[in-house]
Amino acid sequence: MKKKLSILFFTVFSFAFAQNNNIDQKVENLLKQMTLEEKIGQLNQYTGDNTITGPLTINPNKKEEIKQGKIGSMLNVLGSEYTRQYQELAMQSRLKIPLLFGLDVIHGYKTTFPIPLAEAASWDLQAIELSARVAAREAASSGIHWTFAPMVDVSRDPRWGRVMEGAGEDTFLGSKIAYARVKGFQGNKLGELNSVLACAKHFAAYGAAIGGRDYNSVDISERTLWETYLPPFKAAVDAGAATFMNSFNDINGVPATGNSHIQRDILKGKWNFDGFVVSDWGSIGEMIAHGYVKDGKEAAFAAIMAGSDMDMESNAYRNNLKQLVEEGKVPNSILDDAVRRILRKKFELGLFDNPYRFSDSKRQQKELNNSENTKAAREVAAKSIVLLKNENKILPLSKETKTIAFIGPMVKFKRANHGFWAIDLKDVDSTYIVSQWEGLQRKVSKNTKLLYAKGCGINDSNKDGFKEAIDVANQADVVIVSIGEKHDMSGEAKSRSSIAIPGVQEELIKELQKTGKPIVILINAGRPLVFNWTADNMPTIVYTWWLGSEAGNAIADVLFGDYNPSGKLPMTFPRNEGQIPIYYNHYNTGRPAKDDNDKTYVSSYIDLPNSPKFPFGFGLSYTTFDYSDLKLSKNKINRNEEIKVSLKITNSGKIAGEEVVQLYLRDRVASIVRPIKELKGFNKIALQAGETKEISFTINNETISFYNNNIELISEAGEFDIMIGSSSEDIKLKSKFELID
Numbered sequence: 001m002k003k004k005l006s007i008l009f010f011t012v013f014s015f016a017f018a019q020n021n022n023i024d025q026k027v028e029n030l031l032k033q034m035t036l037e038e039k040i041g042q043l044n045q046y047t048g049d050n051t052i053t054g055p056l057t058i059n060p061n062k063k064e065e066i067k068q069g070k071i072g073s074m075l076n077v078l079g080s081e082y083t084r085q086y087q088e089l090a091m092q093s094r095l096k097i098p099l100l101f102g103l104d105v106i107h108g109y110k111t112t113f114p115i116p117l118a119e120a121a122s123w124d125l126q127a128i129e130l131s132a133r134v135a136a137r138e139a140a141s142s143g144i145h146w147t148f149a150p151m152v153d154v155s156r157d158p159r160w161g162r163v164m165e166g167a168g169e170d171t172f173l174g175s176k177i178a179y180a181r182v183k184g185f186q187g188n189k190l191g192e193l194n195s196v197l198a199c200a201k202h203f204a205a206y207g208a209a210i211g212g213r214d215y216n217s218v219d220i221s222e223r224t225l226w227e228t229y230l231p232p233f234k235a236a237v238d239a240g241a242a243t244f245m246n247s248f249n250d251i252n253g254v255p256a257t258g259n260s261h262i263q264r265d266i267l268k269g270k271w272n273f274d275g276f277v278v279s280d281w282g283s284i285g286e287m288i289a290h291g292y293v294k295d296g297k298e299a300a301f302a303a304i305m306a307g308s309d310m311d312m313e314s315n316a317y318r319n320n321l322k323q324l325v326e327e328g329k330v331p332n333s334i335l336d337d338a339v340r341r342i343l344r345k346k347f348e349l350g351l352f353d354n355p356y357r358f359s360d361s362k363r364q365q366k367e368l369n370n371s372e373n374t375k376a377a378r379e380v381a382a383k384s385i386v387l388l389k390n391e392n393k394i395l396p397l398s399k400e401t402k403t404i405a406f407i408g409p410m411v412k413f414k415r416a417n418h419g420f421w422a423i424d425l426k427d428v429d430s431t432y433i434v435s436q437w438e439g440l441q442r443k444v445s446k447n448t449k450l451l452y453a454k455g456c457g458i459n460d461s462n463k464d465g466f467k468e469a470i471d472v473a474n475q476a477d478v479v480i481v482s483i484g485e486k487h488d489m490s491g492e493a494k495s496r497s498s499i500a501i502p503g504v505q506e507e508l509i510k511e512l513q514k515t516g517k518p519i520v521i522l523i524n525a526g527r528p529l530v531f532n533w534t535a536d537n538m539p540t541i542v543y544t545w546w547l548g549s550e551a552g553n554a555i556a557d558v559l560f561g562d563y564n565p566s567g568k569l570p571m572t573f574p575r576n577e578g579q580i581p582i583y584y585n586h587y588n589t590g591r592p593a594k595d596d597n598d599k600t601y602v603s604s605y606i607d608l609p610n611s612p613k614f615p616f617g618f619g620l621s622y623t624t625f626d627y628s629d630l631k632l633s634k635n636k637i638n639r640n641e642e643i644k645v646s647l648k649i650t651n652s653g654k655i656a657g658e659e660v661v662q663l664y665l666r667d668r669v670a671s672i673v674r675p676i677k678e679l680k681g682f683n684k685i686a687l688q689a690g691e692t693k694e695i696s697f698t699i700n701n702e703t704i705s706f707y708n709n710n711i712e713l714i715s716e717a718g719e720f721d722i723m724i725g726s727s728s729e730d731i732k733l734k735s736k737f738e739l740i741d
Helices: 004-032 035-041 062-068 081-090 118-119 123-141 161-165 171-186 222-229 231-238 260-270 298-306 318-326 334-350 361-367 371-384 414-418 434-442 464-473 504-514 532-537 549-560
Strands: 044-047 073-075 101-104 201-205 244-248 277-278 386-390 403-407 449-453 478-484 519-525 540-542 626-634 643-651 657-667 678-688 692-699 718-725 730-738
Touching: 004 334, 035 044, 035 318, 035 334, 044 277, 062 081, 073 657, 081 361, 081 643, 101 334, 118 123, 118 161, 118 171, 123 171, 123 371, 123 643, 161 334, 171 231, 171 678, 201 231, 222 231, 244 260, 260 298, 260 371, 277 334, 298 318, 298 334, 318 334, 371 549, 403 434, 434 549, 464 504, 478 504, 504 519, 504 532, 532 626, 540 549, 626 657, 626 718, 626 730, 643 657, 643 678, 643 718, 643 730, 657 692, 678 692
Parallel strands: 044 073, 073 101, 201 244, 244 277, 403 449, 403 478, 478 519, 519 540
Antiparallel strands: 386 540, 626 643, 643 692, 657 678, 657 718, 718 730
16 A cells, blocks of 8 residues: 555655646747746736726736737736736737736735634634635636735734734734635645635735825834744745735835845755746836835836846836946846746646637636635624623524614625625625625514614714714614724725724714613724723623624624634733833833732733733634633643643533634743743534543643754753733633753
């Protein structure tokens, strides 16, 4: 049997090796035929005209330039019909090199899934991979070859609008999610008709923008870069990500687009990345505004030499690269390397065999109306909801409740559910988006009376609707209030200095509380918000983020107990902006506060507790879980050994549920200070009422290693604390072990 397996492995390996060699040879043969202008054309990306995800640019010569082989890629061209039309132009070029079509497919194509930060709250890697898989199938059926996702930036600042696009504050969780999303987008093999090229972005450290202000500078140590911000990108490389996108920010004074340290030394050097790097929108030209280069020619030189292979919409390569090569400033080897990387992906996609293979209107029609996609979106949305409070056990609601008042500006607002970075398909009827009102209507029995009042707007000061809302609430047995921020208040260029609930929405809640009715609060947002009065005074709060096209159904599933909420926060929620940046895995100080009341010459605020409003990893369930019987296979190990950590989890409640068991470690003493705790493992398990399961984690040398100031990955002998719990603050079980030399 072993011999047969060995033969099979050798056969598969030999086939893959031969296939790779075949593509390499085709790339080299084509490269030899290309003129300098045609090579530069492959590095040039333009936007289409039928949707916008960046500044609008007009180029009346676009179609003619495609025919001349001066454009290698297009973005924002939607649909099989339009991609085919543009591809037909490329087939009129001398060498007939096909175009590569890219699009920001961030959390779905037609079927919109929860925003990525919400999906991260599911802590469900299979669900996250499924979300990307469905998005890839729909996008690929519409002629798209390439998505500008996943965004894998770690961010500790909820003021930054683009937190909605990533996986939150934690490096370990973010790395696992980065891997899952790349696998979801790309499938088993590039070139499959139901997969697209993934693009890990933004390389690098974009989420560390000073002040949480988009496009801002980043000032961090090299060790922090390696320890906190680079691991999710390395996970994307390990998952086989086909492309990377560099970031708008500078890193310690050098714009990422022109930063050879991160692109050539790390990405293409140490990590041996064999895909290609695309600039962010216009970021090559923006190095002029940074003050790093004086003009477009210097910008083109800095970018290409640093390892930026494709120029998105700055025209720096188009206008300057030919002269730079002819002057000998840019070696042909540098240019050829960039072109080679791009051509290879086009061959791997099978575009040279059939340029139109992704532009199939029949397949598009079938895929965009696939009911299984809708089902998946509903399931992932339900898994992404986080129950923050349920003190009086109002939830789950009974479907036989006689009268329900549904109040708030989000109740019937369909577009809000889509969230930022959703793709608005102009030829698709928006009725497929399920509003929260519709979800509730479909869920309750015929005997239940539903009442509605808007109450107020999202971001205005008008209180004229308060009276109607109060009147409606007084008629109900239970009141559901849906509030939050608009879908375009989080996202790119949507940084906020104040992340409080906007407008008079909290004032509406205060008035409704006076009715004495049981009230359930739904908070819709793309980031952690500050809502202290509501958090302190309302006993039932559900964080619903922006959940996508099935938001209404998923929310109803959770409210009425058809799905028991299992989401956990992927970011720490601050008490106010004065605490930011706030994150769970911070360093200790020489004068740590003992608790929130300790203010005497310790590291604390005199007017605010140090603790967050809601901690990283927090989320409730309609049932309860008991942790017990923690065991370690060993208490001492050397670097070649590992420890198996086992424990038992019991569903001690009356209904089935899922729990995210979280493993944290602390290195007690090291040559450089270490965080007070670090997430090093998690396991999401489903348990029936009364059921007990044993789960285990493995700790080895990799688990406890860290980067020193020489950027060496090391481990050091000493004691380590093990903490296992339901959140970063709710630690249920503790133990320790020792690493010995």
